[in-house]
Amino acid sequence: MLSKLKEFDLYRRIPKDLTETTTHGSILSLCAAVFMLVLFVAELLAFLSLQVSTNIVIDPNVDSLLKINFNITILDMPCEFATIDIRDVLGTRQDNVTKNIQKWQVDATGIKNAYGDINHEQADLMHDIHHDIADLHANGVHAIPVDESNFNAWIDHHPYTFVDFYAPWCIWCQRLDPVWEAFAEKMEIEQIQISVIKVDCTENPNLCSEQKVMAFPLLRLFKNGQAQSPDYRSDRTVEGLHLYVHQQLGMDEMLSRMLPHEKEEHFALLAQGKDDHPGCLLVGHLLVNRVPGQFHIEARSKHHDINPPAANLSHVVNHLSFGPALSKNTQRKLEVIPKSFFSLDSTQSFNMKGYINDKLHQAFHHYIKVVSTQIEVNSHYVGADAILAYQMVESSQLMMYSEDEVPEARFSYDISPMAVVITRKGKHWYEFVTSICALIGGTFTVLGLLSGFLNIVFKPKKN
Numbered sequence: 001m002l003s004k005l006k007e008f009d010l011y012r013r014i015p016k017d018l019t020e021t022t023t024h025g026s027i028l029s030l031c032a033a034v035f036m037l038v039l040f041v042a043e044l045l046a047f048l049s050l051q052v053s054t055n056i057v058i059d060p061n062v063d064s065l066l067k068i069n070f071n072i073t074i075l076d077m078p079c080e081f082a083t084i085d086i087r088d089v090l091g092t093r094q095d096n097v098t099k100n101i102q103k104w105q106v107d108a109t110g111i112k113n114a115y116g117d118i119n120h121e122q123a124d125l126m127h128d129i130h131h132d133i134a135d136l137h138a139n140g141v142h143a144i145p146v147d148e149s150n151f152n153a154w155i156d157h158h159p160y161t162f163v164d165f166y167a168p169w170c171i172w173c174q175r176l177d178p179v180w181e182a183f184a185e186k187m188e189i190e191q192i193q194i195s196v197i198k199v200d201c202t203e204n205p206n207l208c209s210e211q212k213v214m215a216f217p218l219l220r221l222f223k224n225g226q227a228q229s230p231d232y233r234s235d236r237t238v239e240g241l242h243l244y245v246h247q248q249l250g251m252d253e254m255l256s257r258m259l260p261h262e263k264e265e266h267f268a269l270l271a272q273g274k275d276d277h278p279g280c281l282l283v284g285h286l287l288v289n290r291v292p293g294q295f296h297i298e299a300r301s302k303h304h305d306i307n308p309p310a311a312n313l314s315h316v317v318n319h320l321s322f323g324p325a326l327s328k329n330t331q332r333k334l335e336v337i338p339k340s341f342f343s344l345d346s347t348q349s350f351n352m353k354g355y356i357n358d359k360l361h362q363a364f365h366h367y368i369k370v371v372s373t374q375i376e377v378n379s380h381y382v383g384a385d386a387i388l389a390y391q392m393v394e395s396s397q398l399m400m401y402s403e404d405e406v407p408e409a410r411f412s413y414d415i416s417p418m419a420v421v422i423t424r425k426g427k428h429w430y431e432f433v434t435s436i437c438a439l440i441g442g443t444f445t446v447l448g449l450l451s452g453f454l455n456i457v458f459k460p461k462k463n
Helices: 002-008 023-048 133-139 151-157 171-190 205-210 238-256 260-272 328-334 429-457
Strands: 051-058 065-074 082-088 101-106 112-118 160-166 195-200 218-223 279-289 293-299 315-322 353-355 362-376 387-400 408-425
Touching (some): 151 160, 151 195, 315 408
Antiparallel strands (some): 065 279, 082 293, 362 387
């Protein structure tokens, strides 16, 4: 039985007396050993390392909503007027979105200096509707019209001046006009030392620009020529205006009785809350339909008409990204992916970019192409468990508006139907074994052929 089994021996031993050693054979054997060792080490390193590959597939994400994270500073707009609207190709329209958004007042350098609380809806204001302007003018005009030529002299001459900056086309100014006239008449009757005047901003654009009148009507109190912050923003009724004036006069009366150090403390507190620079920091996120659309920031108010020349939408995009925020731990896992395949910078290409414009009736529009990216960093993050990120390609340009349009900072996005799958994986053990066998067998075969050729070349010649 054993003798029959020997017939199947594929590796039969050749007796030593039938073999012959040669110098070139020894050299080839040494070269073969070194060559196989080098290839073995190279193949072992390849087996131990992971390879990165990419693939393009139809986006498998079935979520109906997409999250947009943003942190944007509007450099020249009060938070009370800064609003965010959403539009998309399905016809969705959301105006003045306030959910998940916070606002902070910022100073001239863009640094947050006061907490603005959660972005509530703009409060409703009461308006008097029972005053008739013709009846009020029967005994003369009480709210004195003032223009650029005498405005500064007027507010310097009077200890208190209450000014209505308005535009004739403004519907809210038209509603306020009889109320303002009735309030001015009441001040005269009570002989309160306050001058009530009004300025037509269509006739005095330079003055209104100097006073930074962004919306009509703007009601501002001046004391000895100095504007008192903040501006009046309460009910537009004779009673409301009357109460505001008495509060201001009462406060000045109280200040006159304070000790010097108490006055210093009081004015220091006022300086901290002063809103001379109308900048606004908008922070939060939006949930939008997973279709092409846009969100934009513009100036709007429920009880004002915006002054288009004063609407400057210069802004700094501190952060803008799509999808769920990546945690620090997840970002560390992504560091193993080469930059040529994926970079966190590609998911937030807007970060810390400024878009400044000092010309009228212009604003920047941004166009963003969003690509879903699934990253399989190891065997634990595969398929539905892969890390999801959204890369973007952006471009921006300055757009012109007509003189009666209010500019807006627009961010248009288009979501690609294709997704990028980045896979990081190594060889299986059987692939490694197959490669080693191929290397050893191939090396022996090739060098065996070379040895045979050299044997023929160096074969001793017969006499």
